[in-house]
Amino acid sequence: MKTRAFYFSMMISSLLLVSCNNDDNDPAPVNEEEVITTLTVVLTPQSGTAVTLRSQDLDGDGPNAPVVTVSGPLAENSSYSGAITVLNETESPAEDITLEVEEEDDEHQFFYGITGLNATTEYGNFDDDQNPLGTEFTLMTTDASSGSITFTLRHEPKKPNDGTLADAGGETDIAVSFDLTIE
Amino acid sequence: MKFYLAVLTALWLAPPIFAQDCTQSVSGEIIDFHDKTPLSGALVVVVNQDLQVTTDDKGKFTIKGLCASTIELEISHPECTSQFLKVDIHDKKELKISLEHHLELLEEVQVVGAAQKQKTPSSIEKTVQLGTIERMSGGSLGDVLKTVSGVSSLNTGANIVKPVIQGLNGSRVLILNNEVRMQDMEWGAEHAPNIDINAANRITLVKGAGALQYGGDAIGGVILITPEKMAAKDSLYGKILANGVTNGRGGNATLELTKSFENGWFVKAQGSYKRLGDLEAPAYVLSNTGISQVGGSLQIGKNNFKEGWEAYYSYFDTDIAILRASHIGNVDDLITAINSKQPSFISPFGYTIDNPSQEVTHHLIKGNYYKRFEGLGKLKIQYDYQQNQRFEYDLRRGDARGIPSIDLTLRTHTFSSDFKIDADSEKQLMFGVMGRWQNNEADPSTGVRRLIPDYDKYDLGAFATLEYHVSNQLILDGGLRYDFSRIDAKKFYQRSRWEERGYDQDFAALVIEDFGTQLLTNPVLDFHNVSGTLGGKYKLGNETDIRVNYALSQRAPNASEVFSEGLHHSAARIELGDLRIKSEISHKVAVALEKKSVKWGYSLAPYANRINDFILLEPSGVEFTIRGAFPVWAYRQTDALLLGVDANIYSQWFSKWRSEHQLSFIKGRDETLGNALINVPPVRLQNSLIYQNPTLKGLRVAIESNYVFRQNEFPPNITVFSPEDNSSIVLDINTPPPAYHLLNLDVETAFKLQKNTLTLGVNISNLLDTEYRDYLNRLRLFADDIGRNISLRLKYIF
Numbered sequence A: 001m002k003t004r005a006f007y008f009s010m011m012i013s014s015l016l017l018v019s020c021n022n023d024d025n026d027p028a029p030v031n032e033e034e035v036i037t038t039l040t041v042v043l044t045p046q047s048g049t050a051v052t053l054r055s056q057d058l059d060g061d062g063p064n065a066p067v068v069t070v071s072g073p074l075a076e077n078s079s080y081s082g083a084i085t086v087l088n089e090t091e092s093p094a095e096d097i098t099l100e101v102e103e104e105d106d107e108h109q110f111f112y113g114i115t116g117l118n119a120t121t122e123y124g125n126f127d128d129d130q131n132p133l134g135t136e137f138t139l140m141t142t143d144a145s146s147g148s149i150t151f152t153l154r155h156e157p158k159k160p161n162d163g164t165l166a167d168a169g170g171e172t173d174i175a176v177s178f179d180l181t182i183e
Numbered sequence B: 001m002k003f004y005l006a007v008l009t010a011l012w013l014a015p016p017i018f019a020q021d022c023t024q025s026v027s028g029e030i031i032d033f034h035d036k037t038p039l040s041g042a043l044v045v046v047v048n049q050d051l052q053v054t055t056d057d058k059g060k061f062t063i064k065g066l067c068a069s070t071i072e073l074e075i076s077h078p079e080c081t082s083q084f085l086k087v088d089i090h091d092k093k094e095l096k097i098s099l100e101h102h103l104e105l106l107e108e109v110q111v112v113g114a115a116q117k118q119k120t121p122s123s124i125e126k127t128v129q130l131g132t133i134e135r136m137s138g139g140s141l142g143d144v145l146k147t148v149s150g151v152s153s154l155n156t157g158a159n160i161v162k163p164v165i166q167g168l169n170g171s172r173v174l175i176l177n178n179e180v181r182m183q184d185m186e187w188g189a190e191h192a193p194n195i196d197i198n199a200a201n202r203i204t205l206v207k208g209a210g211a212l213q214y215g216g217d218a219i220g221g222v223i224l225i226t227p228e229k230m231a232a233k234d235s236l237y238g239k240i241l242a243n244g245v246t247n248g249r250g251g252n253a254t255l256e257l258t259k260s261f262e263n264g265w266f267v268k269a270q271g272s273y274k275r276l277g278d279l280e281a282p283a284y285v286l287s288n289t290g291i292s293q294v295g296g297s298l299q300i301g302k303n304n305f306k307e308g309w310e311a312y313y314s315y316f317d318t319d320i321a322i323l324r325a326s327h328i329g330n331v332d333d334l335i336t337a338i339n340s341k342q343p344s345f346i347s348p349f350g351y352t353i354d355n356p357s358q359e360v361t362h363h364l365i366k367g368n369y370y371k372r373f374e375g376l377g378k379l380k381i382q383y384d385y386q387q388n389q390r391f392e393y394d395l396r397r398g399d400a401r402g403i404p405s406i407d408l409t410l411r412t413h414t415f416s417s418d419f420k421i422d423a424d425s426e427k428q429l430m431f432g433v434m435g436r437w438q439n440n441e442a443d444p445s446t447g448v449r450r451l452i453p454d455y456d457k458y459d460l461g462a463f464a465t466l467e468y469h470v471s472n473q474l475i476l477d478g479g480l481r482y483d484f485s486r487i488d489a490k491k492f493y494q495r496s497r498w499e500e501r502g503y504d505q506d507f508a509a510l511v512i513e514d515f516g517t518q519l520l521t522n523p524v525l526d527f528h529n530v531s532g533t534l535g536g537k538y539k540l541g542n543e544t545d546i547r548v549n550y551a552l553s554q555r556a557p558n559a560s561e562v563f564s565e566g567l568h569h570s571a572a573r574i575e576l577g578d579l580r581i582k583s584e585i586s587h588k589v590a591v592a593l594e595k596k597s598v599k600w601g602y603s604l605a606p607y608a609n610r611i612n613d614f615i616l617l618e619p620s621g622v623e624f625t626i627r628g629a630f631p632v633w634a635y636r637q638t639d640a641l642l643l644g645v646d647a648n649i650y651s652q653w654f655s656k657w658r659s660e661h662q663l664s665f666i667k668g669r670d671e672t673l674g675n676a677l678i679n680v681p682p683v684r685l686q687n688s689l690i691y692q693n694p695t696l697k698g699l700r701v702a703i704e705s706n707y708v709f710r711q712n713e714f715p716p717n718i719t720v721f722s723p724e725d726n727s728s729i730v731l732d733i734n735t736p737p738p739a740y741h742l743l744n745l746d747v748e749t750a751f752k753l754q755k756n757t758l759t760l761g762v763n764i765s766n767l768l769d770t771e772y773r774d775y776l777n778r779l780r781l782f783a784d785d786i787g788r789n790i791s792l793r794l795k796y797i798f
Helices: A002-019 A097-103 B002-013 B130-135 B141-145 B331-339 B398-402 B495-500 B559-563
Strands: A038-045 A051-056 A067-070 A079-088 A108-115 A119-123 A136-141 A145-155 A171-182 B024-032 B043-046 B051-054 B060-066 B070-076 B083-088 B095-099 B124-128 B151-156 B160-165 B173-177 B202-207 B221-226 B235-245 B250-260 B265-276 B291-303 B307-321 B357-373 B377-393 B406-421 B427-442 B454-469 B474-494 B511-514 B518-521 B524-540 B544-555 B565-568 B573-576 B584-596 B600-625 B628-652 B657-670 B684-693 B699-708 B718-722 B727-731 B740-753 B756-765 B789-797
Touching: A038 A171, A051 A171, A067 A171, A079 A097, A108 A119, A108 A136, A171 B331, A171 B628, B024 B070, B043 B060, B051 B060, B083 B095, B130 B202, B141 B151, B141 B160, B141 B202, B141 B221, B160 B173, B160 B221, B331 B628, B331 B718, B331 B727, B454 B559, B474 B495, B474 B559, B474 B565, B495 B518, B573 B600, B600 B718, B628 B718
Parallel strands: B024 B095, B173 B221, B573 B628
Antiparallel strands: A038 A051, A038 A079, A051 A067, A079 A136, A108 A145, A119 A136, A145 A171, B024 B060, B043 B051, B043 B070, B070 B083, B124 B202, B151 B160, B202 B221, B235 B250, B235 B789, B250 B265, B265 B291, B291 B307, B307 B357, B357 B377, B377 B406, B406 B427, B427 B454, B454 B474, B474 B518, B474 B524, B511 B518, B524 B544, B544 B584, B565 B573, B584 B600, B600 B628, B628 B657, B657 B684, B684 B699, B699 B740, B718 B727, B740 B756, B756 B789
16 A cells, blocks of 8 residues: 555656646846946046046946047146946946945945056045045146056945055956046 | 664664774684575674675685674675674684575665675775764765865865865766755856765765766766665664864754664654854954754655665755855956955954855755565666755845845756666676756846856666676676756857857857847757776785776766856856867776775775866956956866876774875876866875774774875966056966865764763864965965864764
8 A cells, every 4th residue: 555655656746747847938138237337437627628438348247348438638737526427238228336336335435546647536525434435536637648547446345445455455346447648 | 673773773882892902803604594505705894893804615704803802793695684793702602693595685774884785896985984974073075075085175165065086076976865866056166065964874985987877977976875774673763963163163963863663664854953153264264154054854664675665855955155255356356365365354253144155955855666576676766856946145236235146946856767687696787767857947036147047958868787796706897878968948148248159150040039138049959978887896815806997978068067158256257158068978997906904904096087078167368347357267178187096005003003094196187288187186195093992981082184285287377467457467376275284183982871872072173273275175265274173072872
């Protein structure tokens, strides 16, 4: 009898095996929610034309490299107010990740690395503990020069830090270099 | 039957007892119970000692050099029920032992002891006994198997441990949990086997692909985790194991209860729980490395000689925190991590399991039935179902914070049946079939593109093996197996990736829907694999034998090797599979020369494994995203050669002093490129000195030294552009860490509490708190390995 019961349970399970065979529905596509595709930095002088720096990588972690564009040169001895926008353009309409970064300001910080350019930066916005966030900043230029500026966004850095990437740690969400000239 | 359980219990209850000198001997004769004829070739094993002899033509045997005054003998014969016997060697009289002629009952009622029937005579097999498993009850399967020469492990920290057999791991190592082939996403380097070792009574390792009944693709080997076999005897017994550890400031506990009946019915329940906080390296806390793990199993069935059945359920759930500092953003973070001596993130000790982490749940349900046919053999049928759920959590922003990045459900149904014709004791023929259906489902609500796609996989297999006892000295074995497997996947590719890989040229027909930036494809891949084995075992005298085995095995690529595509956040790398990957084919020759005697013994086992179209994953270049550069790890196929030798030697210097030595040596070459292979285990030397004094409360003191050499052969590093430095630099990702030496100390003693036994033990691993990093630990780039750990263990049997 016991054996028969066992056979029976085997049959039931094999029936299940057949009956739970999937429907042929195709899976739904996943649009990456957190991917950052686009970084735009708008540098607005007190007078004159604004300079726009943009890095756009529409395939996210796909094989294509980001497309980096710089709208023009900076002017000598000028002060620019800088504003950074971060977007996810794989979604439609594009998601503005800047809002999230600013909301979680205690967990984020932008760093500006300048090589070759005669320019300095100052943070323009801060988190609740008065540690820098940096989606807004000021850029001051002096003499003509050429070089590059690198924008790095760190997630969960050590805060406060000494202003260097090495001390801040955390993980890099954005790292983009722009070649620039000051004329 | 009563006898078995009595012995079984006695075995557990009795701590090993040794006398002062090792000059005692015992001799006797073994005869058939039915016709009183002497039984030659019966195996007599001294339980708990590495000592065994076989009877001569007249059924006689003598064991010399015994140390203890009371010993326990296990007497077995291939065609008989094995027996246990307590012997007081001071009696000095000749023993007369009769065995009952029951074909193969041995296998059904196998008892704890040193001798087990080999899965195949010519393969190299090693068994880890219950004592060792219990001593390591707080560890993982990989930790336990590392006590065997030729086995190392691929780790992600200390809690994710994948066994590596003679240089091979993952899908090349089959793990059978109570005869069920584990389907637990073994393809990932950071996916550890979902096994609770506390449910195991014995762990057997078959090196190589010789054990064809379990699968044809075991290029590395087969790991068999066997629960205790139940005896048909009225009894109720239990076991409690508890461990407390300093490193991680936690511990684990196991409770096991067994009830069996005279009529063959049995039921056994077991549960275990483990909880550890952050582990600590000698110099700092390894932040976010805790673990919480629950395991349980229930076994019910009826076990008789002629027929029997069993239903088995096991549950395993593990929640493992992954070193916070290993979660990095891009190649610059990786460079910083490699150059920095310390992890980038250290916080005070805590128990919280934060992200990054993984949570895996595994359910296994099995039912099997066997029946013996007189004068013919034994039929077995089995059905099993497994469900594996894996969540991987990354550090995410905003609303996605609590949502896993990977959410995969793998469901597997397997039906298998085999028939063993063993009426002829000289020739044993076994054949069987297997059918399997597997479904993987990747939940799209993660908001992260699927690393592994949705797929259905179908497997069909058939095998036949023959074991031929040519003479008392020589056994030959051979086998053949065929496997068909089909993967039917629905996968989204990024259009840019599809084109970059050249799939738009080669696989345009696979596209079933165009979503603009993404393409839905339906790859259906078929694989036909043939595997075979041929070997023999030859006895050179009573104590020595030699084994030779050749195995051909073919393995179809797994889902990860074919389909992986995307950024693996936790590893900061882009992993790319390849649709063009085909089966890999291994030709392996293994030889083993082994001697076992009271005073000393050795085993010398060289092997050569040539793998054509070997599938490997290694850094191949760099891709840029807005987050910076990422190393690309791509799967590719090459011809590989693995050459190695596993050597063991032991010596019983004095009655209480024993030493054991082990060397595992392996070299791996990429024959196509002429480079070294990636992730080949470095040479390892293990030495231990054991003092055992049974007259002193069963005191056992063991000191163990582990020396791991530096791996000097590794593939070249890659050069990457660092945006932070604005220049190209060498990414030191393949360079192995220096050699290291660890000392471990273990002290154990047993007390009698009325009829029950309480065993207490202290184990100190990494005694000198050495700072080291291991080449096969994926977190070696970020932090040191764990420091000194003192653990206190308790075992109570009732």
